[in-house]
Structures are given as C-alpha cells and as structure tokens.
C-alpha cells in the first residue's frame with residue numbers, strides 16, 4: 163500500500179496565542195487536502211487555541227517537544243498526558259535545535275520516544291548531520307547511530323506508525339535546501355536502516371520526511387522521490403506558502 167504523504171509545519175518559537183489563531187484561520191482554506199496529512203507543530207502555549215481553531219478541518223496539531231516523565235517535580239516541562247488531553251496527536255522529538263541548544267542526547271530522546279508511544283502520541287523523530295560530518299563523509303553512519311539509539315526498545319508495530327524527519331542541519335533556516343538527490347539518498351538509507359533493524363514491512367510503512375528550507379519551489383521535486391513521504395517545514399509554514407507546499411502536485 164502506498165504511504166500517505168505527511169506535511170508538517172514546525173512553527174518553532176514563533177506566534178503568540180492570538181497570532182497563532184490568526185495564522186490557523188488564514189491557512190484554513192489553503193491547506194485543505196484529501197491526499198496529504200497536515201500537521202501544525204506549535205509552541206506549547208499555542209496548543210489549546212490552535213486545536214480549537216482547526217476543529218473540523220483536516221489539520222492535526224503537534225507539539226514541538228515533551229518530557230518523558232509521567233508527572234511531578236519537573237518545573238517548566240510538559241508531559242505526554244497533558245498533550246494528549248489538550249488534543250495533540252503528534253510530537254516532534256529530537257529536533258537539531260533541541261539537540262544543540264538544549265543538549266538533548268540520544269539516551270534522553272529514546273525515553274521521550276517510548277513515552278510518546280505509551281501515551282498514544284505519534285513521534286516525529288528528527289535526525290540529521292552537520293556540514294562538518296557531511297564533509298567528513300560520515301553522514302549515513304551518523305544518522306544510523308541516531309536512529310538506532312533513539313529507537314532502542316521500540317517495536318516494529320510502533321515504528322510502522324511513526325514519522326522520521328531527515329533534516330540536514332546545514333539546510334535548516336539557511337535557505338540552502340539539500341538537493342533532491344541528497345535528500346532521497348539519505349531517506350532511502352534511513353529506510354534501509356529500519357529494514358535491517360526490523361523487517362521489510364516496517365521499512366515500507368514508516369513515513370520519512372525531508373526538512374530544511376523546504377519551500378513552494380522545491381516541495382514537488384522532493385516529495386515525489388520514492389523514499390520521501392512529505393516534509394517538516396520551518397519558515398515557510400508560517401506563511402500562505404505552506405498551502406502551496408501541502409498542495410505541491
């Protein structure tokens with residue numbers, strides 16, 4: 163069965179609650195699609211108003227982060243159960259900005275992936291290499307390490323439902339999209355890694371996105387690659403352009 167495309171916006175630390183509702187209203191007619199799953203991953207404080215704003219549409223809401231503990235004395239953190247209760251369906255785990263600025267390592271991310279599944283959230287697990295690693299020629303080794311360590315203890319049935327986002331760090335927010343060939347090559351490599359870790363059926367089912375300066379001009383080429391099942395979009399998800407990315411065909 164063909165994998166359904168999934169295009170997610172990562173709003174990052176943008177949009178106050180009132181701006182978020184306005185953006186969701188503006189995008190409503192533009193992101194309507196029968197064929198593509200559409201997700202807005204929004205700042206925690208925007209979750210409740212955005213869930214309300216997209217009610218009755220094809221848009222699902224995701225979080226940009228969560229903590230792995232059930233509840234308790236973890237000042238400033240948000241639990242998986244809180245996200246579920248607020249109407250969240252997806253959660254980004256291991257974005258490079260969290261890995262770099264907030265020192266999240268693969269052992270921690272593995273705990274978050276486990277907790278997300280336990281709570282009934284769909285993880286969007288991010289991986290990606292720096293320019294330095296790419297130039298050293300170790301891109302795929304690095305990404306295989308990330309995938310393998312982030313998925314320790316995760317079952318094939320869980321992996322089949324999740325989303326993996328390949329985001330080369332050098333392409334994020336730089337306007338420098340990876341070439342279609344570079345993006346396809348790594349997404350294929352991720353699928354091969356999943357096949358080795360699990361089986362062919364799991365590799366066939368898992369959805370793999372490309373992220374990094376995706377725009378209305380590059381989406382069609384990227385998303386029509388055999389191993390690219392959509393995108394994780396930063397800057398362009400905050401504009402009307404996101405509608406063109408969703409309806410890339």
Ligand code: 13P
Nearest residue numbers: 172334335374375396397
């Ligand atoms: P940009 O689309 O702004 O490059 O961001 C990509 C990204 O980090 C999505 O998670």
